[in-house]
Amino acid sequence: MVLIGTMGVGKSSVAAALAGLLTTRGIPHARLDLDDVRRAWPAPADDPFHFALTTQNLSCLSTSFVRSGAEPLVLAGVIETRSGLATFSAAIDMPLTVCRLTASPDVLRRRLTARHLDDDEALRWHLARAPELDRILDAALLEACSVDVSTSTVSAAARDVARVVGWLQHPAC
Structure with missing residues (x-):
């Protein structure tokens, strides 16, 4: 599962809270912030957001996490295109459910x-x-679901994401 959205929407914070929620429920998982996975300087002129490096690191890390039993994967980052989504799905060798976070x-x-x-x-x-x-994200239509986090706390947003992706079925969760 990957949380996408524009800058400042809370992808990293909600992913951390979602990981905490999964932990309290005893659900093995791993959380990866794609910003951290790509953080290197300088970026190549033809790849200013380090897409190739992100893909390579994502492949290595996800393989290790899944082998250790950490599944689902909770990713947070920006994916702008269907081809980018397909590349990341191939890198982790599993389909990615995309949940878009939005805010005013x-x-x-x-x-x-x-x-x-x-x-x-x-x-x-x-x-x-x-x-x-x-x-760009409006036009790409990558998300299977979305959550407006304009008025939510981070923990409420994490619960909302868990519900819309089907990880929490009970309304009181």
Whole structure:
């Protein structure tokens, strides 16, 4: 399962909370933040978001996690295209259910501003990129489900995701 969405929507935070929820229920799993999996500098000019490196690392890590019994995999990151989704699915050798997190522009602006409080250049880039990425994701239609996290706590958003992907069936969960 992969959580996608634009910057500031809470992919990493919700994935961490979802992993915590699975842990409390005794469900073996692994959580991977695709930003961490691709974090290297410099990026090649023809691959500025390190897609190739992400795919390679994702393949190695997922193989190790699945061999250790950690399944499902909870991934958090940006996937912009069907071909990117297919590549990541092939890298982990299993289909990926995509759940898109969404939030209102005001919420995104507030979160990004708080995140980049001391870096005006990064804030400007993220504030410009967030709506652009939202439009890309709108057009790609990769998600099997979506959760609006505009007014949710992180733990409530994680429960909502678990429900919509079918991991929690009981309404009180």
